[in-house]
Amino acid sequence: MRKNTRRALTATTSLAAGAGVSLGLFLGTGSAHAADLSVPAPKAPAATDLAQAAHAAGTAQAREMAGRFFVHLDQRARHLPVDQAARADITAQAAAKSPEAAGDAVPVYSLSADFVTGKTGSAPAQVAYLAVKSVSADGRQATARVEPQQHGYAVVGMAQGTDELAYAAKAKDGYAFTEPQLNAWYRVSGQQVLPLNESARQSVGEHGTTLTAYQHLVHQRYADKLPGSVYQKSHKYGGVTPATGTVSLADTTPRALLAGGGGAVAAGAGALLITLVTRRRDTTA
Structure with missing residues (x-):
């Protein structure tokens, strides 16, 4: 598998999987088939869900999380050791960020397991989470990852930059989605899958490909690595899921952590700091 060049978020539960359910992007059954696929668009979240997510991103708890995240970015820039950064009292610094x-x-769509396996009538992507921009007092920007919880919506993680929002804005007459294991972003227009960044161009070519051809491509890449596969049973990362990247602050090469069960939810400032990864900026069309 190629190393993932995206930066990590701090949680991997899925909107599509429902409240309290771990993200299982590649959970699915079925088999690929040679005939052209009838490919619908992914189901979009309701306006009420989007409104609740936006509200959740503006709560005091969410602002505190964002403030700490921005401080951790500063600590990373200073190459502060992980253990030292995790022990530091950053309460006042976080409040000063005033995010x-x-x-x-904005809904963030990600590759669907049913599409990978060729399940009839499946969309290429599904909603993975909702994204809301967060801006600090000094102008730094981040993306809040918002997901449904037992009692409404909440911010479950932060990520540096606003790539998800930038790619969504490039959807034009279709929709944008990511193939997370490659950090590839695509735009679907009609029956075409068009690349939005360099990783996607390496995947489907400069001019893209058809949805049917793309389905065959991802089937070849991932169908034998889903949970329950021989790949998983041989203890090779537990099967392909869109988990976070987990690296030390000294590691400057972001990569995917392939983990079964949707990965782990990071808890507390120390864990947030450890799972922070800065990805390569790439929002070229």
Whole structure:
């Protein structure tokens, strides 16, 4: 598998999987078939869900999380050791960041397991989470990852930059989605899958490909690595799921952590710091 060049979020539960359910992007059954696929668009979240997600990103708890995240970015820039950074009292620094949620919640679509396995009538992607921009007092931007919880929506993680929002804005007449194991971003227009970044161009070519051809491509890449596969049973990372990247602050090469069960939810400032990874900026069309 190629190393993932995206930066980590701090949780991997899925909107599509429902409240309290771990993200299982590649959970699915079925088999690929040679005939052209009838490919619908992914189901979009309701307006009420988007409104609740935007509200959740602006709560005091979410702003505190964002403030700590921005401080951790500063610590990383200073190459502060992980253990020292995790022990530091950053409460006052986090409050000084005065982060605010900005703009609407945007659905982030990611490759669907049913599409990988060729299940009839499956969309290429599904909603993985909702994204809301967060801006600190000094102008630094991040993306809040918002997901449904037992009692409404909550921010479960932060990520540096606003790549998800930038790619979604490039959807034009279709929708954008990611193939997370490659950090590839695509735009679906009609029956075409078009690349939005360099990883996607390496995947499907400069001019893209058809949805049917793309389905065959991802089937070859992932169908034998789903949970329950020989790949998983041989203890090779537990099967392919869109988990976070987990690296030390000294590691400058972000990569995917392939883990069964949707990966682990990071808890506390120390864990947030450890799972922070800065990805290569790549929002070229």
